[in-house]
Amino acid sequence: MTHPFSELVVGGVLLAPFVTYAVAALAIFLVLRPILRLSGFARLFSHPPIAELSVYVTVLGLLTVFF
Template structure:
């Protein structure tokens, strides 16, 4: 039995479920940024932007797997 995915409809345009997961992951990372700043996340890595991007990709992957 195949799993059906609910598309996001905005103004009559259908968006793939990936776009919804992408938006949720972005909101989660934006909400986590103050906490990451408070614990010194940027100081743990030589290139903080790449570390934050990899955290975003990890959150996105977990959303796709768990939903």
């Protein structure tokens, strides 16, 4: 079974599906970020920006695997 990759067309330029996944992951992360701040996520780590980056990469990986 093969996975059909559909390219995103912006102004006649074909973009790889990974670009679509990266933008979708960014949108999901921006929704999750206030929730993480309210839950005290930053206090659990010595360097919170790296922890937030890891959340973004995890969301991006999950989108890539499941879609």
